[in-house]
Amino acid sequence: MQTVSPAFSCDLKSLIQTNLTARYSHVNRKRVSVLCSYRSESFSFPNGIGSSRADWQSSCAILASKVASAENSSSITRGLADQVAAVNGHSNGSVNLSLVPSETKNGKPGLVQPLTNTDLSPAPSHGSTLRVAYQGVPGAYSEAAAGKAYPNSEAIPCDQFDVAFQAVELWIADRAVLPVENSLGGSIHRNYDLLLRHRLHIVGEVQIPVHHCLLALPGVRADCITRVISHPQALAQTEGSLNKLTPRAAIEAFHDTAAAAEYIATNNLRDTAAVASARAAELYGLQILADGIQDDAGNVTRFLMLAREPIIPRTDRPFKTSIVFAAQEHQGTSVLFKVLSAFAFRNISLTKIESRPHHNCPLRVVDDGSVGTKKHFEYTFYVDFEASMAEARAQNALAEVQEYTSFLRVLGSYPMDMTPWSTLPSEDA
Structure with missing residues (x-):
């Protein structure tokens, strides 16, 4: 979070807006949005709160925790709303966050609606219940992963992976649980790219057995199905079964498994x-x-648990460490052999290697006078290895790896998920 402009010099109480929304009229609670202005200069609060980033984050958390007891709060002026800067390139006005169960339908509470980019107003939230962001809608496998990773937490559905990252960065959520690979469908490349783009830390992992079902409206027979929709990963994981169950049906990709079920029910x-x-x-x-x-039957998806701050590595239980690096200029992929050797010499097992295009330098040009000009693709490499950063062998390995790379970033050192897998369906999956 950046610091706040000196021009933004109103009292803290004027930052609070208590608001009830008709969309959530069945919920007996007040929602608060706290707007922050982003500039590069430092800022001192009138009541003596410090000017550092840590002080600002702490004061926001304390402020939000006290708001629940405030009976009457002043509304935010129009001029203040104009000062709110763009977040990640998107202009943000005074946006009310819809983080509680959704609108009523026929007098009954509806389901929680996913966050969208317009919901990401920089409003810190703080409370006793841990808020966990996931991509999808209620009923998604990511929701089950969030429940396994953080039992008794408040799950916050987001319509995109990027929104889940931003929800944690902007203090709307405390954690995010997002998929990175599946035992049948492979890697979720989008989330690998987002790990590098954002500054969240991996603090854990959770593995969920995936139990797929073919769903339709009540009374519909399988031989009447002319179209099957779902997430591309789910369609890839059930290709053989779908060819037998619905041989004449067209297969169409949808952005989410549970959202596909919701779409069928909503549109009959x-x-x-x-x-x-x-x-x-x-x-x-x-x-x-x-x-x-x-x-x-061994279809399993691995999810990462993300937070704003890293955890302290330990050696009293199995740990895994995830890194990302790029080769030094003109060295090419030959660096990969040297990097792998640094781990092999120290008897460190690798569990994952993933390459992604280097966005800042996608091509490497090599000029050979006798042959001509050659162009090679440049990559960044993601590596998971079984060791804690508290171990000397892991520290020494990364010290050697750093000699061969143009940049090296530790994404997280975290406990491994040692839970035995079960292929039986659960109520969450």
Whole structure:
């Protein structure tokens, strides 16, 4: 979080706006949005709060925790709203955050609606319940992962992976739980790119067995299905079963498994089925045409737990460390062999290697006078290895790796998920 401009010199109480929204009229609580202005200069609060970034974050958290007891708060002036700067290139006005259960429908509480980019006003939140952001809607596998990673937490659905990252950075959520790889579908490249773009830290991992179901509206038979929709990963993981169950159906990609189920229920599509979880069928009133349709019973997705601050590495339990690096200029991918050797010589096992295009330098040009000019693609490399940064062998390995790289970043050193896998369906998946 950047510091605040000296021009922004109003009293702290004027930053608070207590507001009830008709969208959440069934919830008996007040929602607060605290707007912050972002500039590069330092700022001193009138009541003596310090000017450092840490002081500002602490004061925001303390302020938000006291707001619940405030009966009457002053509204934010129009001039202050004009001072709110753009966040990640998007202009942000006075936005009310919708982080509690959603609107009523036919007199009954609805489901929590996903966060969107417009919801990401820089308003810190603080409370006794841990808020965990995930991508998708209620019933998604990511929701089950968030519940396993942080039991009894408040799950915050987000419509995009990037929104989940920003929700943690802007103090809307305390943690994020996002998928990075699946045992059948492979890596989720988007989240690897976002790990490098954002400054969150990996503080843990959780692995969820994926139990897919074929869902449709009540009364619909499998032979009446002409279209099957779901997330591309889910479709890839059930390709063989879908060819047998719905051989004449068209396969179409959707942005989320549970959202596909919601789409069918909302639009009353009797010719369309979705690949999603049993929990999604329960939430959206669909019937399960086929259960456990994943092509491999060992279908498991690995999720990362992200936070604003890293955890302290330990040596009393198995730890994993994730790094990202790029080769030195003109060295090319031959550096990868040297990097791997640094771990092999110290008996450190690698569990993951992933390469992604180097966005700042996608091509490397080599001029050979006798042959001509050659162009090679440049990559950044993501590596997971089984060792804690508290161990001397891990520190020595990274010290050697740093000699061969143009940049090296430790994404996190965190406990490994040692939970035994179960291929049986659960109520969350």
